[in-house]
Amino acid sequence: MKKALSIEEFYANDLKFTPDNLNSGIGHFNVFQLDEFASAKPKPMPYNRRDYYKISLVKGRARVHYADKVIEVDKQVLIFSNPQIPYNFEKIDEQLTGYFCLFTEAYFHQYGNIYSYPVFQSGGTPVFILEDEQADAFSEIYKKMFTEINSDYAFKYDALKNLVFDMIHTAMKLQPANLVTNHHSNASDRISSFFMELLERQFPIEHVNQKIKLRSASEFAEKLNVHVNHLNRALKETVQKTTTDIISDRILQEAKILLRHTNWNVAEIAESLGFEETAHFSNFFKKNTKNSPVKFRKAVVI
Template structure:
């Protein structure tokens, strides 16, 4: 897989390096999308970035997130984070838009962005917008552009609020969650901790990494709770079993590694915690169903 693109590399292409790029308050910037799209725009490689990005896309396009492909038919608001690799295709069909980028430190003292579904694994990172919603989002970006060019002392507080406004506009555009408010708090907290532990093992960036937590019992031990308690909480919140979620995440990473690295199947199997290549092959064929090599060559 291509190495992680740092925010410094993003600015290097623009021949400019902001002074506040790595200070303790974090970094934020906002841009119009037009210079980055169209027939003459360079392709964007499939890779992870070490910064967050929220993009308003006006026009159709195609975005690859992890092992999924999302078709944007009209307008969309797209969220990316350092955990998930992505790339945009068919960028000549994108008419314009805006995007803002920021480092994790920009929100560090103001809450965890991973609490929001648009930044969570398995969440919905691309939200199709109506014309009315698009106009609202464009208004937020115009306010960002105005604010970042102002001399106001607390402008980054305003920009932080505007970024959160985009998050909440996206969340409101999605179907409401259907969990029981009486029971979700404890179960949601346990599920969130489980998900964080699961995601912390990914992405696999080199062949020396190895997934250590593979079973519900492994995660329960790390969380210091009984495995049955973990299974009940996860099932209540996600409507899936703990084992299903673990398998889905390992399968997702397997697909990414098969399509976007030159690693052997043996190296991928070992990195994903399989002691035998045959075990990995059987696991993969059970879920796809293709052998890993056939999937790589499709």
């Protein structure tokens, strides 16, 4: 797997400059129009991870390659990208329009964990196919971002954080009600948040010698200093899944990414994902996909 594209590389490769506040230590935010990146011979967007967060509103026919999924877009799409998951857009229309904003995790440091929101979680819903009215609503938020970032207001970057949260919550309200309206205890929320952070800290797998350390519910519970039953109850209450199911889903997602986008052999992938035997990995993969890792890799076309 290629190394994640850094925010410095984004500016150097696509904009040929480095903002003065990029390495200020307080985090970075910026907003762009997609039209600014149009050219006679545009470079294809690489399928890769980025080390920053990004929210994109893309108008036009395209395919979104996100983690192990390919999503067809006929008119417009909103996509939330995080540093753990690789993605790209494949153009079908000659010219795509829209907007995107990008920011580092440090930008939200004093506002809680940005990755705790479902739209930025690996098992959440990061891609939203939009109707015209919905796309217009998000376009208005982006226009407010441009107005704010170009203003002289001393607290404009705080105001921009509020607009990002506005976009997140507006998107989450588009999901089925049972996914976004459950109320949980503070204790369950905290345990779930710590668990997800611990899980995601093991990813992405970027080197063939990298290996995840925690694979079972009991191992996570021990690290979190809670009983495994308590951890299960907290996750059931907050995300309606068992600890084992969440771990398995994340390992399966990473397995598909590695099979699709690396030349590592199946044994190397199995070892990276913590399987002692390649056969155990193959059985796990086939149980969850109805395909062997080799057949899955041969069937993939990007």
